[in-house]
Amino acid sequence: MIANYHTHTRWCHHAQGEIEDYIREAIARGLQAIAITEHVPHTANFDPRRMQWEEFPAFNAELDALIAQYAGQIRVIKGMECEFYPFSLDNYRMFREQYGYRLLILGHHTSKDRSVDNFAPKGRRELQLYADEVVEGLSTGLFTFLAHPDVALSGYGQTDAFALEQMGRIFACCQELHIPVEINANGFRDGRRYPDRQVWELSRQYDLTYLINSDAHLVEHLCDQAGVGGTEAFARELGIPVTGWFDW
Ligand SMILES: [Zn+2]
Numbered sequence: 028m029i030a031n032y033h034t035h036t037r038w039c040h041h042a043q044g045e046i047e048d049y050i051r052e053a054i055a056r057g058l059q060a061i062a063i064t065e066h067v068p069h070t071a072n073f074d075p076r077r078m079q080w081e082e083f084p085a086f087n088a089e090l091d092a093l094i095a096q097y098a099g100q101i102r103v104i105k106g107m108e109c110e111f112y113p114f115s116l117d118n119y120r121m122f123r124e125q126y127g128y129r130l131l132i133l134g135h136h137t138s139k140d141r142s143v144d145n146f147a148p149k150g151r152r153e154l155q156l157y158a159d160e161v162v163e164g165l166s167t168g169l170f171t172f173l174a175h176p177d178v179a180l181s182g183y184g185q186t187d188a189f190a191l192e193q194m195g196r197i198f199a200c201c202q203e204l205h206i207p208v209e210i211n212a213n214g215f216r217d218g219r220r221y222p223d224r225q226v227w228e229l230s231r232q233y234d235l236t237y238l239i240n241s242d243a244h245l246v247e248h249l250c251d252q253a254g255v256g257g258t259e260a261f262a263r264e265l266g267i268p269v270t271g272w273f274d275w
């Protein structure tokens with residue numbers, strides 16, 4: 028790994044470590060770029076396990092200061108991981124245009140009306156809704172890449188033909204719009220339902236750009252063997268060509 032484009036810090040209230048700890052670990056591990064991609068804050072503060080809206084100015088000031096401090100040692104990119112919430116898109120644009128958060132990742136953890144948690148038990152209706160909304164979200168052109176496309180298999184229980192059909196719709200969209208897809212090491216590290224082998228085998232039928240991200244929530248996970256190393260091995264086994272560097 029020479030760059031990691033998906034990193035959390037203690038600012039999201041469910042990860043540990045300061046921003047600077049992750050930057051220093053990245054330098055120590057020889058990374059040439061790291062994107063700090065905190066879960067995007069919302070005016071409504073839906074979730075205590077996310078950065079709160081009022082915390083953003085302090086977070087942003089700290090990140091800007093660290094970018095200046097470590098310039099010349101590592102490229103630190105400002106990013107955010109976002110659900111496709113139509114009511115928040117103006118704020119996403121504001122973060123990008125006024126504050127320089129140019130790497131907006133689509134990580135669709137909750138449906139756009141917040142009625143479905145995509146980690147929760149679900150049936151076909153919820154899985155199809157996830158695929159519909161991911162396709163709709165990517166079509167806005169706001170998002171640079173798609174995090175963990177297969178996150179919604181959590182709670183679905185099987186990788187049946189219906190699940191593969193929905194994942195295929197997502198991959199077809201990514202192919203058409205030239206949006207890279209992430210194989211997520213945090214899912215691999217935690218033994219979650221993703222990355223799903225059949226889904227990633229299916230992905231080979233499409234012309235896709237792939238990246239592996241740590242999605243670290245602990246500093247020692249940034250470049251860990253169990254997570255990142257395991258995911259790299261997983262991609263190699265499936266013959267997936269992984270792109271390590273993007274000019275973001
Ligand atoms: Zn995520």
Ligand SMILES: [Zn+2]
Pocket residue numbers: 033035108134242
């Ligand atoms: Zn994440």
